[in-house]
Amino acid sequence: MRNFCGVDAWLNYQFFIMDFSFLQYNVAERVAIITLNRPEKRNALNGLFVAELRQAFKKAAADEGVKVIVVKGNGEAFCAGADLEYLQQLQTNTYEENLADSRELMQLFQEIYQLNKVVIAQVEGHAIAGGCGLVTLCDLSYVVPEAMMGYTEVKIGFIPALVAVFLVRKIGEGRARELLLTGKLFTAEKAAQHGLITAVVPAAEIAAHVAKVAASLCNDTSAHSLNVTKQLIGTVLDLPLSEGLAHAATLNAQTRGHEDCKRGIAAFLNKEKLTW
Template sequence: MSHQHSTAFLCITYEVSDRIATVTLNRPEKRNALNGAMVKELQQAFLQAAEDEAVKVIVLKGAGEAFCAGADLEYLQQLQQNTFEENLADSRQLMQLMQQIYYHDKIVIAQVEGHAIAGGCGLVTLCDLSYAVPEARLGYTEVKIGFIPALVSVFLVRKTGEGRARELLLTGQLIGAEKARDYGLINEVVPKDSIADHVARVATALCKETAAHSLKVTKQLIGGVLDKPLNEALEQAARLNAATREHAECKRGIQAFLDKEKLVW
């Protein structure tokens, strides 16, 4: 029986169906711009998905024309009045959301059906997989308003390499979806009329064809690989390899492989 439910939020929607949690930025009249309230609700949604055993994959998308146009203008005005301590607390809230998405135990897929700018592009950068429509433009415009893409720079360098990160962050230019794919910022460009089906197929395949424990540990390996010297990273990998061999899902998977049985996870 398919497990379906939704949770009421003000700035986002959260729905679970067939092991896929869909988180939708839902301020279309503001082009899904980020503010403090939305950041907090996203934290709650990603925490809920982490704790829900019925969820295996998370899809992040935006309602209306844009995926996310960055920081809300009223929010930016409010930041001008803040003390350093208030701004630091606010920045740390966003930092925690970014860490939460990047290190999430479940796979997070961005479904980008419109522009993803500044903080909005930051959200895409954090996802494990990302698909965008050809019309989408992506980029980090912070330097154009005298701001800096501080938090996202940490993740973008890891994702695209230093050269691409310098180009995107220092120029503040928006790039098309094709170039974003060529840069390694997104995985694929998919036409608007088929992107929802494409993402659903990818998410469903992950649910049915891969083991949840394997996904979680593989994400830990990838997320931590640049934090350690090579010999430490390899030692951690060897230990995780050994530990996973004892895991019930691994034993089940290897037995099915040996028995030439098709496994549905």
């Protein structure tokens, strides 16, 4: 395997394929591609699907040959939320069973948010309810103009409980209230205006655009720096200002002694091009 991310290779070649029932897991040039693969069900989620997603993300996190993770969907939808048969089953569950099931989704969301690698959403279709939740958790997200998004749980007597914890952190309480309480669908453009997604990208360009972003992260940035920066962003919001600054200063000092920092500064001072 080459030690850099080539856009053409990323788009056209697969180094590794792992068997799953509800998703496809491919690795090409340090990019793990997790593809939701229930197109006949609009990639709707159920308990087994959530378990497979957890397995795929854990595999990518543990793989030293993976630096960036991309999540996408096969078919017309990115993810339509919970599967209808799954929702019917939940109605007959006991409280304890529903709590255990909810905690599985909680673990998936938390693992994505705290993952040691950058996660990119490539959204080429509608992302509704739990599907919109997945997009919310990703570090970067690129969405086609035609895709509609929304947290529609309140329209069926449910609540967007888990995603609310992360959405408030991401876009603020006021905007989160609007999206969560109305349950209305909104455009990718509005999602970008709210800061929910990174950018709106035309359908004909999105695959190449995401590949280019992933390649840049692979080639131009330190894996250690990405990991520490991501964890710092997720941590400082929970700390008082003085504690947050103290934590940041500690990480700053620790990073200065890391080999990646020494290599990066040396290359910068010597005006050398460094490929990570």
